[in-house]
Amino acid sequence: MSQLTILHIETMIVDLPTIRPHHLSMAVMRKQSMVIIRLFCSDGIEGIGESTTIGGISYADEFPEGIKLAIDTYFAPLLIGQDPRSINSIMSLLDKNISGNNFAKSGIETALLDAQGKRLNVPISSLFGGAITTALPVLWTLASGDTQTDIDEALKLIAQKRHHTFKLKIGSKDPDTDVAHVAAIKAALGRDIRVTVDVNQAWTEAVAKRAIKKLQAAGVDLIEQPIVKSNFDGLARLTSYFEVPIMADEAAATVQDVFKLAKIHAVSVIALKNAKAGGLRAMQQQAAIAQGAGIALYGGTMLEGSIGSLATAHLCATIPDLQWGTELFGPLLLTDDIVKKTIVYDNYALQIPEGPGLGVELDMNKIEKYKRN
């Protein structure tokens, strides 16, 4: 291969307001702070990536200011001078020298994949064996904090043919209040509309057992991460106890986590996320383990903007049986976007753009407007 190197890496934090306050068990979001990565190569190609988390430092070990600092201080010196086509070699160099920091690593990997896709004039999905579909089903999260507002929001979105599955973020209130909220929404939307809940680890196993019993009776379709992420055995007990499927999200962070969950049949579904896995290559490995174990798959979100959401979408599009669809609605939760041609959502699905790499371009005017100084 001819001499080709990474010349320079630029990172910035971009703050975009949300369309409404987004209530989670650990935080209320009024903006999303995304770390945007620009990776410049000596052949003139620029790869872009995104490392985003939820609610500052309340959700994960990493946080926007820390991700930027880690990339600028520790990642960039390792990356500069490397051949950007050698993605496996670069990522193992990072793993050898940098412990953890999977959110930061995922954004760098996305930028490398975007650059390589542009170089070869193929979408990122082609670097993973090719897309099976051009559109992915996308659910919507109802998290206004008010039951009637959530019902009105859902009915409007069903009428617009934008979503037919809704996820409710619960766990911050008393469990009986949460269950009543969910049951009222499920009853209002009816049998044909799927309703799932995400507890974000908020319950003890005992509380989970009582609450899931009532949620199952109310017709809820899926229970996501009801208990603390470290309690794999507890997830296994809940999975064997209930008919309603239990999904691992925070528990299924790394490839090793998915293997351990699969080994003890701890869950029926796994949420795949680029950021927690440390990149799309790891996400593909997680999917393979889950498929081998008969565990269903779901394309999760870290509430990324368009760049991060499309990275996950390109990998999800290569998975033959993504039984639970995706929640790649992040860009729809934001009041504005930083890419030139925004993602099209219609017919209950995200339409994956056709261009090379991620298929989107940064809008530098918007970056200037929202970039943190």
Ligand SMILES: [Mg+2]
């Ligand atoms: Mg979740």
